[in-house]
Amino acid sequence: MGSGRSGSTLLGILLNLHSDVVSPGEISNVGRFRRGKRPCSCGNNVHTCSYWSSIMENWEKLNTHESVNRTIEKGLKIENFKSPRAWFKIIFNYPFQTQYFENYLQGKYNFFKAIKEESGKDIVVDISKNPLRAYVLSKHPDIDLRIIHLVRDGRGVSYSIMKKSNRKQKPFWRAALYWVVINRISNFICKKTKNSGLIRYEDLITQPNETLNEISNIIDVNLQTVMEKAELNLAQDESHIMAGNILRKSKSIKLKLDTEWQQKMNPKQLKSFRIMARNTLKKYGYALRV
Numbered sequence: 373m374g375s376g377r378s379g380s381t382l383l384g385i386l387l388n389l390h391s392d393v394v395s396p397g398e399i400s401n402v403g404r405f406r407r408g409k410r411p412c413s414c415g416n417n418v419h420t421c422s423y424w425s426s427i428m429e430n431w432e433k434l435n436t437h438e439s440v441n442r443t444i445e446k447g448l449k450i451e452n453f454k455s456p457r458a459w460f461k462i463i464f465n466y467p468f469q470t471q472y473f474e475n476y477l478q479g480k481y482n483f484f485k486a487i488k489e490e491s492g493k494d495i496v497v498d499i500s501k502n503p504l505r506a507y508v509l510s511k512h513p514d515i516d517l518r519i520i521h522l523v524r525d526g527r528g529v530s531y532s533i534m535k536k537s538n539r540k541q542k543p544f545w546r547a548a549l550y551w552v553v554i555n556r557i558s559n560f561i562c563k564k565t566k567n568s569g570l571i572r573y574e575d576l577i578t579q580p581n582e583t584l585n586e587i588s589n590i591i592d593v594n595l596q597t598v599m600e601k602a603e604l605n606l607a608q609d610e611s612h613i614m615a616g617n618i619l620r621k622s623k624s625i626k627l628k629l630d631t632e633w634q635q636k637m638n639p640k641q642l643k644s645f646r647i648m649a650r651n652t653l654k655k656y657g658y659a660l661r662v
């Protein structure tokens with residue numbers, strides 16, 4: 373949970389190295405993926421990838437074809453964190469009071485169940501960033517949810533969002549505002565849910581052992597073997613990751629801090645960011661001047 377461009381794909385790949393964990397990517401994108409609009413990291417689409425087509429088939433067995441479609445459609449409204457109405461509905465109406473939410477959550481639960489069955493793993497790591505989605509999932513009594521709020525220096529996030537190569541490119545001020553708002557909301561959700569915690573991207577890269585220990589405490593899984601495998605340069609087997617950034621296609625990944633923004637952002641942008649996000653930068657322990 374948190375803002376995009378914060379290293380969640382990398383974190384997902386790291387956790388996937390644990391023998392009990394499967395990290396199938398940003399699975400909130402299942403709608404577009406199911407319509408064949410987003411490829412799997414193996415190069416196929418949902419229909420031609422044997423892994424995902426089997427998960428979809430199993431999901432439809434646990435629900436029905438129509439019910440899976442309804443779950444995906446409802447998700448666009450229920451998990452729309454930009455909509456005050458969606459927040460109001462979740463926070464002020466206990467979801468299980470209505471059949472609508474109950475059916476929706478059961479559909480989601482079955483999706484996770486289908487992923488677990490196909491992968492043979494007990495723990496599913498979803499790298500979706502949406503805090504409202506995390507909060508909604510916390511309402512299912514049988515989903516043992518652990519939430520990691522992943523935060524990265526907002527200037528790095530904003531620089532990445534502003535880059536021309538980003539297909540969802542946004543102007544600087546919108547990127548900065550997005551970073552502040554999404555992290556403040558994520559903080560609020562962490563306070564409202566148990567088994568959640570904050571991790572900084574920079575700490576994950578520069579002190580991976582200590583940071584994975586902190587994650588171990590949040591998710592209650594010993595991640596010792598993850599670092600041992602990561603030190604072997606993260607050699608990945610064939611993966612089937614839905615969405616996430618370009619890293620998901622890499623065969624090997626090095627833990628290297630991305631500091632391009634420190635050289636490329638101009639002083640005016642850095643000053644504007646300081647003015648807009650001063651308190652949020654300080655809250656997460658980032659220096660105001662770099």
Ligand SMILES: [Zn+2]
Nearest residue numbers: 412414421612
């Ligand atoms: Zn695949």
